[in-house]
Each structure stands twice: as structure tokens, then as C-alpha cells.
Amino acid sequence: MTTPKTHPSIALPSPFAAPILLQTPTHPPNPNEALIKVTWTCSTPLDLHRSAGNLAIPSYPFILGTAFAGTITTLWLSPSLSSSPGLNINKELHETLKEGDRVFGFVSDGNPREAGFQEYVTVPVHKISKLPQNVDWGLREAVTVPTNLVTAFHCLTADLGLQLPWPKPRGFRPPQEGKRVLVWGGGSSVGLYVVQVLKHWGYDHVVAVASGKHHEELRRLGARVCFDYRNPGVVGEIGRYLDREGGAGPRIPYFVDCIGSRDGTLKPLSEIAERGSKVAVMLPVIEVNAAEGRRPVFAADVKNVEGVVWQEGVEVRGVRTLDYEQNPFYRDKLQPEIIPALLAQGVIQPNKARVVEGATLLERAQNALQLLRDQAPSGERLVWRVSEDEQ
Template sequence: MSTLPSTQKAVALPAKRTPLIEITTPVQPPAAGEVVVHVQWTAASPLDLHRSDGGLLISSYPALQGGGGAAGTIVAIGSGGDLKGLQVGDRVSAFAFHGDKEANQQEYITIPAYLASKIPDGIPLQAAVTVPVNLVTVFHSVTADLELELPWPIQQNWQPKAANKPILVWGASSSVGIFAIQVLRHWRYTNVLAVSSGSHHTYLKSLGATACFDYRKTDVVDKILDYLKDEDEPKAPYILDCIGSLNGTLEPLAKIAQRGSRVAIMLPVIIKDATEDEEPVYEMEVSKCIPDKWAEGTIVRGVRTHFYLQNEFFKERLQPEILPTLLAEGIVQPNNQRVVEGATLVERAQNALNLLRSKAVSGEKLVYRVSEATPHHRYKEELYSMIWGCITCHGPGDASWIKGNMNADIYLIVVNDYVCQSWEWYGMDPKKTIFQQDNASPHTADKGNEYFQQQRWTILPWPANSPDLNPIEHVWAYVKRQLSLFEKVPETLEALWERVQDIWINLPMEFIDHLYESMPKRMAEVIRSKGGPTKY
């Protein structure tokens, strides 16, 4: 076990509706089956706001903040017990929610190994931290509350009994909603309906949504019912409410649900938002919310994600095995992130609360740094910078080092500079060339679509969650293998970038030819597996 500090900085709430403060807490050594994580990033969640403004689930003050996602590096492990194969130095994310030594807005957390997920190579900590809380919520709500099947692993010819039944996801652009669509799509549910702001519809369809509806439209309920008019009753048998607002979601959903509909609602139900002068009003019992408006025989459940540990299979395998596998295979993508800045940890935590309170967040997850990486691990974390590259049938195209997060604006610059330059180098006519990209949100943003239309580029339509069809994934794997052959790691990111550039421009032409020639086989394999996993 490495030497741990005896105390640490932590964020606490001194009283309801008061500014956050910094306190000192002990660092707890790990018992058998536990690991200590040096927390470098955390993700803000609505629960943070509910605790701060409404005192939700707080029994005494000062109360440590944070009952959700954390990401960092394991610095100590317990002696004995089931450590799920984790070791000191592993990068992990965690959904830990028992407070005290598990509270994620402090520098170190001590947690059972089954609450940690090893982060796949290539995924930065600030991206990985957006995953565990929301993905676990999806698995629990879909299986326990909607009673839909999510078997693991998926057998090759398996199809869910409700494969073609409508599943309505209200709040689909929320952090939970985005993961719900990806999970349902992968588990072969083919009729997923998404309700969100219209600005997110293109992205949600790229993830696997069958149809999208804009909740801001006054006739949104009528449009949903019209879409479902030919379905058997109950026309909306499965409804996932990712928001949990009495007026905003429960009221319209009560007009859609029928006898036999199963409705899963995120808790707490928000009866009234906080104002400067008044506390918010919450309700944890959904049976007390508009009971006279639900059709008789509607099954309404409140989602209590913490109860997922009652499912022994999920307890032992959801965070340690299923979550990292889905990430590593590109089946789910981390939420888009907005990094919250501030001079201190408390200031960053407070700024995140203020953003949540102002409802200034849509289609992205607020993340902020808790502590700097230790010198031993800093290099390892910083190496996960983004590099973009393209290939053509004539040879490797250009590659670019992206300093920071990729967004729609940066992507347009990359495309305009590096794709066009590659085509010019090989004498290719853009109007006679097909451009392939995956469905990452910067790629499918309206700005990019408008640019491609103006340039009259042919964009290859791309199915959601299909890394096995994308030949560029094998190029990145090749680059990683070549990097691993160096005896010494580079001392700086600039030195790493020089190595990547050298590998990229020397990609073997026979390797690229093989990738292009493999595309018919890849497509045939996907068709044979009916959209399921393939050997690619």
C-alpha cells in the first residue's frame, strides 16, 4: 500500500441554502475489498442542487457534498477481498453514494472495488466521469422499473420480447436520456422515441432514436399520440421520465400513459423550484403526485438508483465489467462536457451549483477538477489528448493534434484544413469523393451539416454505435501498437505528437488497402448478426 495523507480538503454544505465551504476530513485507509482513489475530476448532478437548496436526504450539517461520479487514480488497495483485478495506478471512474469516505467532492475516496470501473485507454478522466452515475441509472430503471431485458453478455441471435414496442424517453438530451438511447439501441430495441429540445434531435437520432419530439411545442402530446395511433394499447407501454418535474413531465405523461403502461420517473419529483425567497418542494413518493390524473392501471415507479446493489449480478458486474466494456467497444459514448472553472475546489463546486440552478445546462454534463494528478500519475493522465486523423484509398491523410475538447467549431476547422488538404495532396475531387465520419456530436452538429451541403460533399450515412464498421478504429489500434514498441516513454506531449506524426505518415499502404477491401465483409457480418456485435 502506498503512503496516504492523513487528512484532505473536502467540500461541505454548512446549512441549507448557504454557500459551500471547505473543510478538512480524514483519509480512510482501505479495508479488504476496498480501493482508495485520488479524485481528479467530478461531475455535478441535480442531486447536488437538491441537497444544497432543499436539504434533500441530509440529516445533519455540515454535510459533505457529493454522492455521485468521480474519476481519478487508484493510490492504495486493501489487503485481501475481491478487488476486481484493480491495481495501484489504474485510472478509474466510480459511482459511489454512501457519503462520508465515499463523498466525491474530496481529494480521496475509499470505496468497495465493485463501485469502480477501470477507464479504457484513450478516454480522458474528465470524459469518463460523466458515465457511471447515469449509465447505472439507465440499467437500474430499465430493468427494475420498466422490467425490460438487458442481458449480459448478449447472445448472437437474442432479441428482446419487446423489441418493437414503443419506448418513450422524455428528457432524452439529459445525461441519463442520452445513455438510455444508446443502451436501448445496443440491446436491439428498435422503437425508441425521444422527447427533447429540437436542437438535439439530429444528435439523438444518430445515437439510435427512432423519432424525436420537441417538448417546447404546445402540441407535443398530440404529436406523440398521433405517432402512436396505430400501436396496440397501451400505445406507450414503456415511459422513462429522465427529468421528474410535476408540471414539466408528469402532467404531459399522464395524458399519454394508459392502463398497462409502465412509467419510471427520476426522483425526487420537483413540485416547485427554489426561488431567492422560497425553498424548493420535492416529493419522493410518486404515488402522491397527481394520483387522480393517471389512467387506472398505469404502473408508476420512482427510480431509486442506489437500490441497484440489491441486484447481485449488477452489484458485482455492472461497474467493474459491463460499463468499461461498453466504453472500450464504443457502444456508449461519454456525455459532452462543460468544464467548470474556478480558483479553488469550493469555487468550482459553487459555480457548478449556480449553473444547475440557473438551468443553463442542456445536452452536456458539468465537470470540474477536484485535485491535480500526483506527479507519479500526471504524465499518464495528460497523454490522453485527442488526435484526429483521416485516411484515403491513396494513402494516409493528414493528422492533427487537438489541444482541448473537440466541438463543432473546432471540427469544422479540422475538416476545412486537413481533409481538404489531404484531398488536394492526392489530386482527389471532393465532389466525386465520399466522406465517412462517425456520429460523434461535433460531426453531426447543424454547423457541420450546413458546411457539407454548401460544399456539396457526399457524406456516407452512418448507423449509430458502429465502431466495427469504421476502418479508422484499426488505424488507431495500429498507432498504439507502434507507440508501445518504444523503450522509453516521451517526456512531453510534444514529443509524443512527433512520434504519432512519424507513425501516421508511414502507415503501410498494404495495411490501408486491406482496410478498404474489408468493408464488404464488415457490412455482411453486421447484416448477418442483425446489428449485433461482430468480430470486427
């Protein structure tokens, strides 16, 4: 197959402007990189934060997309597999990669080589997961996985300090076994992966907060008890549950705020967290949501959000998944080894994929952005086709 010199991509052209279609260069792979023809990508709230809120964009045009799923067209594994400085590449594993493989991964948007909203991405092998052969779903579902499964590992370990040893030792029980972890926003894409990871590593007292329609699924995935955030008395209900359960120390030592909304999550969490609690908050903290004709407003500092008063001794941390490679073990293992293994074992179920239609690439990207602006996704990931001629 001949590779075109340029290909279509979806990019933000300037601050607060709508995305446009660009023709961008196709980058031949360097050693230990693959060129991948992208079949599916997914839209996430970050796209809305970037486009409507101009969030952390260093330069334009800015190609969007933190995930890809597609087929390897060219692979360059250097003979020693050592030409990527500092990378402890799993030689045996990478040598199983080959042209024609169906793969997916979490990548940095804004990086013109790897951003997901384009027909060809050029990605280092440590950001590639191979689609397991034994699963009864395909690339469309796979593309829902990498961004927020990486987020789940990153926030639970880097921000909360929980142990998720890999490979999981036989009979492993975490030192924090029995301690409660409250996952606020359990019905979100992040929340669904966080609950599954916690269950697998034996965190058996997960309290999930999500709208009632997700409770059955959350219990199936690993939550012990669920509360509905749409109920105005939810904070009191959680408090009464914790009083009944008793226990020493902070009643909930670990919190994952999967949403990062000043009024919707930080305020209620600040009424529950106590001295000794750790709270990991998905950034950005949203003070005002984007809406038709309205720009979003983000808080500058997760620890000092107007109107949110934490009790003394509560540790609040902002989650930044794009930093996950700072952990060399996860940089080398998470995408190539851990994620495919957990999917193959059936430990992790992909999010429900909601297909966004549109006659052109740009239309599909725009339609997805509109659904995000309308806050339409609920317990699902918005996915859309990039290349038409691949399966």
C-alpha cells in the first residue's frame, strides 16, 4: 500500500474557533515507531475544553484527538530496540507487532505526529496496544479504552498512592483492603474504568455516585454501594451510610472526582472529605460549563476554588494524565502490555460506543463536539470513523 504524502486531519485553527479540516503531512516512522491508518477515533470533553475554552493550547493549528484505533501500515523496530533513550522497551512483546496488526492507543493531542483526529498517526511503540484476538468486539469499542483506562491507572497510583502491582501477584490483597474509595461520577467514562480497576486489585469497598440508571452496571463492575447525585439530599445520605458503617480514621480515605465541577462535585465532596482524606480531581476544574454561545470558565488552582472550603488536613490533587509517562514503569508497560492483557482476560469491559454519524470527517467531528456541548454522553464514549475504507 502506498502512503500518501499528506492526509486529512481535524484541527483548531485559532483561539475559540470551530475545528477545520486540514491537509497535513504524513510522518514516516522513526525507529521504534509505527505508522497507523486510523479507522476510529473518539471525542472527549477535552476537545470541548480545548475548542470552546482555549485550554492549554501552546500553538495553532492544533490537531485534536487523544485516542486512535486502526491498522499498522509501516513499522520500524530498530534491531536493538534501544534507540529510544531511557525506554525499557519490552523487546519480546514489541517483536510480536507487525504490519497489518489492529491496534489502538492513548496519544497526546496537539502533537502533529500522533494526535488522533487524522487519517494517519505516527506513534512510538510504547503507546500502542494490540487488539486482543479473543474478544468479541473490535476497534470501534477499543478506541473507547485507552485515554481513560490510562487515566484510571495514573490517578489511582500517582495521585492517590494506591498499589496496583503488575503482574498482579496470586492472592494479592491491597494494604488498603476494606478502606473505602468514593468514586464521584461513576457513570462517566473515567468512572467506569476506575471502578473496574479497583475491583480487580481487591479494593472491595467502592462507593459510587452516579445517576440511578447506572447503578446496576456499577454494582456489576465492582461498586459495593451507589448513590444518586441527582438527589438533592445525596451528601446527607452518604453521611448516614458512613455513620452506620463506622470505622477508624477518615471515613473515606480516598476520593476520585471523575468530573471536576465546582458546583457539581467539588462542593459536595468538600462536605464529605475529612482530615487524612486524599481527593484526586480530574482537571480542569470547571466553574462554568461551555454552552451554545457561552465560553466555559476554568479554575486556575484546584486547591483554591471559589466557594469550595476543604476541611483542614484534606489533600486535594489535580489529575494530569498526559504526565503518565513520568512513571517509567507505566510508560513502558501500560499500553503495550497491561491494557491488552486486562482486556484479553475480560477484567476490563470497554465503554459503550455511541457512533457519531456525519457525511464528512469534519461533520462527524463537529457533530461530536455539539453532543459534548449539549452534555449528551451518559455512560458512553462518542466514537466516529476516520478512514472509510478500513474495518
